[in-house]
Amino acid sequence: MRFLPSVQFIEQSRVADEFVAPAAVLANRLLDAKGLGGLPPCSVSYFIEELHRPGAAIGLHSKGRANVRLNLAWLAKLAQQETAPEWEVAFVILHEYAHFVLELLEAREVSPGATRRRIEAGHADFLRRMSHLGWLADPVSRKLLSNHNAIAEEWYCDAFAYWVAGTLPEPHAEFFYELLAGVRFPPTS
Known part of the structure; x- marks a missing residue:
């Protein structure tokens, strides 16, 4: 370089x-x-x-x-x-691409706002879990507690990037598997 x-x-x-x-x-x-x-x-x-x-x-x-x-x-x-x-x-x-994926998910939803409500619930669940774990949480979870991620959509975008990289811990990774089930295909080998 x-x-x-x-x-x-x-x-x-x-x-x-x-x-x-x-x-x-x-x-x-x-x-x-x-x-x-x-x-x-x-x-x-x-x-x-x-x-x-x-x-x-x-x-x-x-x-x-x-x-x-x-x-x-x-x-x-x-x-x-x-x-x-x-x-x-x-x-x-990946963070910016997550905004694009969110738009795709919203275009497919039957009930307007359903995807954003799921993300807000996932964000609230994450914050609740982290308040019980304190600062003993893994480094990725600590990064997801930043002020930038106080807004559910920004938390979703950062968490999406970590999930894609395979570093988002459970149960938060499971949230993304469920959220993105409708747009995922079997991974190529």
Whole structure:
């Protein structure tokens, strides 16, 4: 991996492509392994941050397609690290893709709002369980207790990424198997 100053990194989009490509491959491989490879593909593009929020990503979806736009300033910051942040980029891609999957689930529901109610109940159940476990919970569960995840949809998106990666502990992983049963196919081998 080449380490470039932020300005050079942003100007050379092919560097961003090289930086993100392994993470996109990882995200797609994980989705396929969970039986979600039959869902519409996710494309990744970039934008230059104007709001000075270096961690921002945008999930756009229309006409059955998902496009995740990653913040080049955030990617430039990651590129300065000495470790390859493949999982960190893949996690953001999966988090944004989870918003797209939520839209698909909502389009299929018979009763409007049913999917969001299930997610809110899953979030409440998670918070209840974690309040009993305190800080003895595993590292993934501790990350899911962040202020960012105080909103049920954001908790769902982060938990979706961990579930796809196979690191979300039970019984929360079972929640995703049940929630996504209607869009999953047998995983490819």
